[in-house]
Amino acid sequence: MRNLFVRECGNYKTSYKEDMKLFGTKSEFIKWLILIVILLTLPFYASNYWVGMLTLCAISAIGAIGLNILTGFTGQISIGVGAFLGVGGYTTAILTTTYGLSFWISLPLAGIVTAVVGGLFGIPSLRLKGLYLAIATLAAQVIITFIISRWDSVTGGTAGMVLSRPTIGNFTFMSNSSYYYLSIIILILTVLYSVNLLRTRVGRAFLAVRDRDIAAQIMGINLFYYKVLAFIISSFFVGIAGALLAHYTMIVSPELYNIQVSIQYLAMVLIGGLGSILGSILGAIFITLLPVGLTSVVDLLTAYMPNLYQLFSAFKEFVFGLAIILFLIFEPGGLDHIWQNIKHYFKVWPFSY
DSSP states (O other), X not given: OOOTTSOOOSOOOOSHHXXXXXXXXXXXXXXHHHHHHHHXXXXXXXXXXXXXXXXXXXXXXXXXXXXXXXXXXXXXXXXXXXXXXXXXXXHHHIIXXXXXXXXXXXXXXXHHHHHHHHHHHHGGGGTOOTHHHHHHHHHHHHHHHHHHHHXXXXXXXXXXXXXXXXXXXXXXXXXXXXXXXXHHHHHHHHHHHHHHHTTSHHHHHHHHHHHOHHHHHHTTOOHHHXXXXXXXXXXXXXXXXXXXXXXXXXXXXXXXXXXXHXXXXXXXXXXXXXXXXXXXXXXXXXHHHHHHHHHHXXXXXXHHOGGGHHHHHHHHHHHHHHHHHHHHHHOTTHHHHHHHHHHHHHHHTTSOX
16 A cells, blocks of 8 residues: 555546546545544544534635635636625525424525525626626625615514524534534535536536636637526525524524625635635635634733733734735735645655755
8 A cells, every 4th residue: 555645746647537536546535534534523522612613614615615616716706705695594594484494405495595696696797707797796795685684574684583403303403513513514515516516517617717718608618608607506505604604603684794704705715725625615714713813812912911902902803904915915826825835845855846
């Protein structure tokens, strides 16, 4: 058996069948298997607080992967993710609370309803791109949150709605550990689908639309179909993330889906790495845990300088914005590019190249 710590150097694939394999080598498969085992055993040695934080990271990663399919793979900017999260959250809230449907039925329905809404707002993508498309998705953010806030008879208006945790028979996913497993399993399924999507005709069409849309159209790729399809697939995963988040927090309210949430998800994709599944996960972890790290630093500093608590608290927002700017300037490839550089360093070590 080959050493797991020795990486392959060069391309030894001699057939299309080998090229289409999900795992190039047996050692690569074993490494991913070990990673999954670590993820599934984390609740046994992590505290309840960190299990809860990792659950939020997993849910955010599902939404970030959805956004990356749209922005990273197809090149269409969207700043309305917060509203689409709200569509998913409110759909499952209405279906489970008002109509009494099971969570296991409302979860895919939340994704489907969000996909339909995302597809409708994706229709202008044929005529608009870049900044103009971003403004169109911002309109989606405003329109959807306005409807949620004003449609009191269905959504509860500004008061929001209260949800319950999902159940299977007599078992309720009330503990952080049980909900962590649920989120991780859905995240793994999302990653498998997204990775395989890029290996299909649809995925290659997405990349062609992103790189050279006019050339792709000349080659016979239907721009309207694939651009709207990217909105539909992306919105489906965002809706699933919104439904999971709603049942985890057990409340939905219009202020939970504001423009700041959309900017946070866009930051996850930018900091993690555009067009990268791994980057989406790393970006979601970074953005979700960054406020926790900054709060710990502020608490440490105010222990010595209690009079400056207000100043340090305001400093957290500054650091959040500064992190995005620094990544855009010094590492536009994001955390995924940093990880690839680290792997490349050890692949050629002790040589520099």
